[in-house]
Amino acid sequence: MRERPSTDLAKFLPAGQLAVAEESLESIEAEKLWGALLEIATVLDGLPGKDFALAETIDAAAVQERAAGRINIALKDIEELREKVAGPLYREWKRVNGIFTYLQDPIKGILEKANRFQIAWHRAEETRRRREAEDARRREEEAARLEAVALARAEKAKTEEDRLRYLEDAEVASREQAKAAVAAPRPLPSGFKTDEGSSRIAERWVIQVVKPELVPREYLAPDDKKIRTAVAAGVREIPGVAITLEDTITRRVR
Numbered sequence: 001m002r003e004r005p006s007t008d009l010a011k012f013l014p015a016g017q018l019a020v021a022e023e024s025l026e027s028i029e030a031e032k033l034w035g036a037l038l039e040i041a042t043v044l045d046g047l048p049g050k051d052f053a054l055a056e057t058i059d060a061a062a063v064q065e066r067a068a069g070r071i072n073i074a075l076k077d078i079e080e081l082r083e084k085v086a087g088p089l090y091r092e093w094k095r096v097n098g099i100f101t102y103l104q105d106p107i108k109g110i111l112e113k114a115n116r117f118q119i120a121w122h123r124a125e126e127t128r129r130r131r132e133a134e135d136a137r138r139r140e141e142e143a144a145r146l147e148a149v150a151l152a153r154a155e156k157a158k159t160e161e162d163r164l165r166y167l168e169d170a171e172v173a174s175r176e177q178a179k180a181a182v183a184a185p186r187p188l189p190s191g192f193k194t195d196e197g198s199s200r201i202a203e204r205w206v207i208q209v210v211k212p213e214l215v216p217r218e219y220l221a222p223d224d225k226k227i228r229t230a231v232a233a234g235v236r237e238i239p240g241v242a243i244t245l246e247d248t249i250t251r252r253v254r
Contacts, residue, residue, distance in 0.1 A: 008030070009021055009033070011041075012041075025085065032077060032081055039070060039074040043071055052064055052067070068251065118199070119201060137184070139180035140177050143177040143180060144177055146173040146176075151167075154167045190202065227241060231243055
């Protein structure tokens with residue numbers, strides 16, 4: 001774009017967007033944008049209070065309508081300029097982005113498969129470790145019980161030979177407790193950390209509505225699209241819905 005005074009578009013754009021405009025727009029495009037914005041500002045300046053308000057007379061309403069029409073024309077000019085400048089960029093972005101989407105989607109599918117298998121392995125490993133931990137706990141408790149029984153018998157032994165034999169049984173049971181404690185598996189790590197990155201597996205609640213008719217009312221939301229379709233088809237009474245007739249205005253640029 002040619003050199004131009006920054007006071008033009010700077011009246012309407014902050015510094016960051018002004019820099020983009022000056023970089024992206026040709027001089028004629030900048031002039032058109034400036035003209036449209038100036039037209040809107042001029043129209044608003046010509047209105048009482050520099051804004052639209054409720055008209056008190058038909059003449060005042062006509063003045064406001066002409067002002068709205070001029071703003072609508074200026075807005076159409078801005079939209080045409082936007083399409084001219086940004087439209088090709090957007091279409092080019094979609095075209096190029098399609099290449100990466102085509103390539104990335106199958107790769108994402110591969111990673112999703114890897115995630116499913118990792119989660120399945122984690123669940124199976126967690127189940128195995130839980131089973132082994134429970135088995136080790138039972139062994140340790142049984143060994144502790146046998147140790148206590150042997151020590152109690154050693155206290156009540158009638159002969160030194162019996163006392164030593166019971167103490168030996170208690171020692172064996174104590175060693176079994178230690179073995180069971182060592183055999184208990186350590187908790188499964190929640191993820192992995194490698195040179196390539198890290199992962200973490202955590203539980204989260206997942207919802208799936210399987211019988212919508214049973215969902216309590218407080219969790220339901222009205223379907224605006226269905227309601228509007230019904231009203232457009234002639235329905236005028238829907239419980240819980242206020243249906244009112246309001247005026248709308250449609251403007252077209254000549």
